[in-house]
Amino acid sequence: xxxxxxxxxxxxxxxxxxxxxxxxxxxxxxxxxxxxxxxxxxxxxxxxxxxxxxxxxxxxxxxxxxxxxxxxxxxxxxxxxxxxxxxxxxxxxxxxxxxxxxxxxxxxxxxxxxxxxxxxxxxxxxxxxxxxxxxxxxxxxxxxxxxxxxxxxxxxxxxxxxxxxxxxxxxxxxxxxxxxxxxxxxxxxxxxxxxxxxxxxxxxxxxxxxxxxxxxxxxxxxxxxxxxxxxxxxxxxxxxxxxxxxxxxxxxxxxxxxxxxxxxxxxxxxxxxxxxxxxxxxxxxxxxxx
Amino acid sequence: xxxxxxxxxxxxxxxxxxxxxxxxxxxxxxxxxxxxxxxxxxxxxxxxxxxxxxxxxxxxxxxxxxxxxxxxxxxxxxxxxxxxxxxxxxxxxxxxxxxxxxxxxxxxxxxxxxxxxxxxxxxxxxxxxxxxxxxxxxxxxxxxxxxxxxxxxxxxxxxxxxxxxxxxxxxxxxxxxxxxxxxxxxxxxxxxxxxxxxxxxxxxxxxxxxxxxxxxxxxxxxxxxxxxxxxxxxxxxxxxxxxxxxxxxxxxxxxxxxxxxxxxxxxxxxxxxxxxxxxxxxxxxxxxxx
Numbered sequence: 001x002x003x004x005x006x007x008x009x010x011x012x013x014x015x016x017x018x019x020x021x022x023x024x025x026x027x028x029x030x031x032x033x034x035x036x037x038x039x040x041x042x043x044x045x046x047x048x049x050x051x052x053x054x055x056x057x058x059x060x061x062x063x064x065x066x067x068x069x070x071x072x073x074x075x076x077x078x079x080x081x082x083x084x085x086x087x088x089x090x091x092x093x094x095x096x097x098x099x100x101x102x103x104x105x106x107x108x109x110x111x112x113x114x115x116x117x118x119x120x121x122x123x124x125x126x127x128x129x130x131x132x133x134x135x136x137x138x139x140x141x142x143x144x145x146x147x148x149x150x151x152x153x154x155x156x157x158x159x160x161x162x163x164x165x166x167x168x169x170x171x172x173x174x175x176x177x178x179x180x181x182x183x184x185x186x187x188x189x190x191x192x193x194x195x196x197x198x199x200x201x202x203x204x205x206x207x208x209x210x211x212x213x214x215x216x217x218x219x220x221x222x223x224x225x226x227x228x229x230x231x232x233x234x235x236x237x238x239x240x241x242x243x244x245x246x247x248x249x250x251x252x253x254x255x256x257x258x259x260x261x262x263x264x265x266x267x268x269x270x271x272x273x274x275x276x277x278x279x280x281x282x283x284x285x286x287x288x289x290x
Numbered sequence: 291x292x293x294x295x296x297x298x299x300x301x302x303x304x305x306x307x308x309x310x311x312x313x314x315x316x317x318x319x320x321x322x323x324x325x326x327x328x329x330x331x332x333x334x335x336x337x338x339x340x341x342x343x344x345x346x347x348x349x350x351x352x353x354x355x356x357x358x359x360x361x362x363x364x365x366x367x368x369x370x371x372x373x374x375x376x377x378x379x380x381x382x383x384x385x386x387x388x389x390x391x392x393x394x395x396x397x398x399x400x401x402x403x404x405x406x407x408x409x410x411x412x413x414x415x416x417x418x419x420x421x422x423x424x425x426x427x428x429x430x431x432x433x434x435x436x437x438x439x440x441x442x443x444x445x446x447x448x449x450x451x452x453x454x455x456x457x458x459x460x461x462x463x464x465x466x467x468x469x470x471x472x473x474x475x476x477x478x479x480x481x482x483x484x485x486x487x488x489x490x491x492x493x494x495x496x497x498x499x500x501x502x503x504x505x506x507x508x509x510x511x512x513x514x515x516x517x518x519x520x521x522x523x524x525x526x527x528x529x530x531x532x533x534x535x536x537x538x539x540x541x542x543x544x545x546x547x548x549x550x551x552x553x554x555x556x557x558x559x560x561x562x563x564x565x566x567x568x569x570x571x572x573x574x575x576x577x578x579x580x
Contacts, residue, residue, distance in 0.1 A: 024436040029444040033436065080402060085394030104375030108398065109444050112370060112405065113436035119409045120431035123424045130420035134413045137427060141410035146314040146323065146403035154319040154399050 001280050008050055009043045016068050023117055032102045032110035036075050040093045044285065046071045048209075049184040051281055052202070055273040056192020065125035066136050066187055069118040073144045074180060076114035079107050081153060091232070136187055143179040152176025164242045170211065177217075178210025185209065194271075201271035205282075208264035212286045215257040218243035220290070222250060229290045261286050291570050298340055299333045306358050309411055314403070322392045322400035326365050330383045334575065336361045338499075339474040341571055342492070345563040346482020353481050355415035356426050359408040360474060363434045366404035369397050371443060381521055426477055433469040442466025454532045460501065467507075468500025475499065484561075491561035495572075498554035502576050505547040508533035510580070512540060519580045551576050 016037050024030040046067035053063035082089040082097040083104060090100050099107035118140070123133050142148055152175025159172060185206035189199055220229060221236045222245050236243045244253035264282050268275055306327050314320040336357035343353035372379040372387040373394060380390050389397035408430070413423050432438055442465025449462060475496035479489055510519060511526045512535050526533045534543035554572050558565050 025441060027441075027444070028448060029436055029441055076402075080398055083395075083398065085398060105373075105447050106444070108370055108373065108375060109440050109447075111402075112366075113440045115402065115405055116431050116435035116440065119427055120435060123428045123431070130424045133424050134420045137409055138413045141406050141413070145406035145410060146319055150399050150403045150406065151315060151317075151319055154317070154396070157395050157399075158318060 001284055004277065005042075005047060005284075008047045011050075011064070012043045012046045012067060012071060013038075015064055016071060019068055019072075019117065019121055023120065024113070028102070028106060029109060029113060032098060032106045033113055035101055036079050036098050036110065036114075037072075039095050041071075041075070042288075042290075043071060044213075045074055045180055045184045048181065048278075048281060049188045051277045052185050052188025053191045054188075055275070055278050056189050056194050056198075058188070058192035059127075062127045062132075062191050063188060065121050065128065066140070066191075067184075069122050069136075069140060070180065070184060070187070072114045072118040072121075073140070073149070076111040076118070077144075077149060077153070079111040079114070083107060086153075086157065132191070135190060139186060139190075140183055143183040148175055148179040149177075152179070159242060161240045162242070166244075166247050169242055169244070169247060173214040174207070174210060177214050178207065181210040181213055182206030189271075192273075194273075198271045198273065201267045205264045205267035205271070208260040208267065209282060209285065212257055212260045212264060212282070215244045215253055215260070216286055216288060218245055219250065219253055219257070220288075221245075224289065257286060291574055294567065295332075295337060295574075298337045301340075301354070302333045302336045302357060302361060303328075305354055306361060309358055309362075309407065313407055313410065318392070318396060319399060319403060322388060322396045323403055325391055326369050326388050326400065326404075327362075329385050331361075331365070332578075332580075333361060334503075335364055335470055335474045338471065338568075338571060339478045341567045342475050342478025343481045344478075345565070345568050346479050346484050346488075348478070348482035349417075352417045352422075353478060355411050355418065356430070356477055356481075357474075359412050359426075359430065360470065360477070362404045362408040362411075363430065363439070364470060366401040366408070367434075367439060367443070369401040369404070373397060376443075376447065379521075383521070422481070425480060429476060429480075430473055433473040438465055438469040439467075442469070449532060451530045452532070456534075456537050459532055459534070459537060463504040464497070464500060467504050468497065471500040471503055472496030479561075484563075488561045488563065491557045495554045495557035495561070498550045498557065499572060499575065502547055502550045502554060502572070505534045505543055505550070506576055506578060508535055509540065509543055509547070510578075511535075514579065547576060 017034065020030065020033050020037055024033060049067045049070060050060060050063050054060065078092060079098045081087050082092055083099055089097050091097065098110060119137055122136050152172055155172045156176055182203065185202050189202045194202065218236065221233060221243065224233050226233045244256060248256060265279060268278055307324065310320065310323050310327055314323060339357045339360060340350060340353050344350065368382060369388045371377050372382055373389055379387050381387065388400060409427055412426050442462055445462045446466055472493065475492050479492045484492065508526065511523060511533065514523050516523045534546060538546060555569060558568055
């Protein structure tokens with residue numbers, strides 16, 4: 001698994017840099033975009049997309065552009081979320097955040113540019129048909145827009161310093177992090193011409209995966225190693241954020257995660273595809289240490 | 291002309307509100323998006339697009355979605371440009387700017403949401419073919435992204451408090467405001483199946499139009515009426531910004547504008563289409579008082 005992840009991460013890293021260099025002019029904006037693109041990251045979303053596409057028999061070259069597009073959206077959202085007016089974070093992945101390394105104006109514009117580019121690289125990709133491009137831009141916009149990720153971030157901001165219920169917490173995470181993870185699964189299955197029945201199961205798996213990811217994130221903020229994570233531990237508690245551990249206790253959160261893990265593995269088994277890599281990826285996401 | 295502008299503005303206003311309501315969930319994010327969408331604005335870009343589409347014989351219904359998409363991009367860029375880290379403006383069109391009415395985090399997210407929506411409403415439009423959707427998303431991304439509007443804004447920020455040449459100034463404006471105006475012309479001509487020869491002329495016209503628009507903007511910042519404009523006069527000078535009047539003098543700027551006006555009208559005449567409304571629109575843009 002480690003080797004597989006490293007190989008795909010490298011593929012995505014190289015391709016992302018190529019895109020940014022090709023689609024921008026040398027200068028401060030390009031520097032700021034490359035800085036955040038280059039700042040590492042696990043590339044989990046694009047890797048999930050590539051793995052799902054492969055499980056459904058799609059050629060990898062058909063999936064690379066949309067995988068990079070997805071990671072650009074994830075990256076732009078981190079740049080904007082880190083801004084002083086939002087989460088006000090100084091460090092991300094062990095490095096100064098974009099607005100600390102450059103300045104706020106540059107960080108806002110670098111995020112805007114990555115978001116704009118995310119559509120452009122899909123519609124300019126030579127391996128996709130027009131029909132596929134339209135489907136992918138539509139689903140990705142839905143997942144990342146005002147009924148998806150951006151709405152989740154808004155609700156997350158509004159819930160700060162407030163006691164919220166577990167239902168509200170799940171609603172926030174389904175939008176804030178869940179929808180992009182779910183998209184990686186749906187897009188991969190779509191590119192491999194998944195049957196309607198398989199697609200239903202994969203959507204179920206994608207939903208569960210988003211929640212597994214978030215619970216593990218919350219758990220790591222309590223039990224993680226700051227050095228491995230590249231960011232301080234305990235920031236959720238410091239920010240008075242409602243999390244799975246704060247609402248369910250650490251053990252309660254872990255057992256909730258196990259339940260979603262079963263749901264995800266079961267849905268994957270029902271989808272009737274080559275499960276090897278995907279099944280391992282789900283386990284990896286659930287037990288990751290950063 | 292006034293009646294034509296009012297009628298089309300109303301059409302765009304209504305459609306924009308419908309889109310935002312349809313594509314968002316009630317709450318703070320929707321409120322913030324509607325606030326800036328509702329804050330008026332001349333709707334020059336979408337009207338130019340509709341007028342060009344009509345001149346080339348396209349059905350209006352084919353042009354409405356992309357006209358609204360274009361205005362969403364313009365609106366998001368104003369929200370982000372007004373932020374304290376950027377131009378730090380408190381008033382826009384006679385009303386508090388988005389971050390003053392709501393807060394910075396909400397304004398950033400409202401901008402991100404409008405930008406995301408701008409692609410979505412094109413790819414979900416029922417009047418366009420997949421081929422048209424792909425073309426329009428591609429051209430609009432190019433015009434608004436890191437080799438277009440966002441790059442222009444970055445260069446504009448970097449040129450503050452600096453003496454720049456007229457060539458550098460034109461380069462900034464070609465990107466910052468020119469490319470979206472040019473897109474309105476190209477998209478309209480494309481939807482009306484313009485010939486290659488016509489398209490070349492219309493691009494020429496679009497380029498000139500962007501410069502006419504910007505020179506008039508700069509002139510109004512010197513000679514305009516604050517009440518008619520809905521914002522204070524003289525802010526460019528106050529911000530030490532290089533402008534056409536500051537580089538060429540007021541009379542020099544006016545005569546430069548007249549030259550571009552001739553270029554634009556000549557290109558339009560050469561494009562071989564129904565010129566009536568477009569020709570009047572060019573004159574209107576050049577002599578507008580706000």
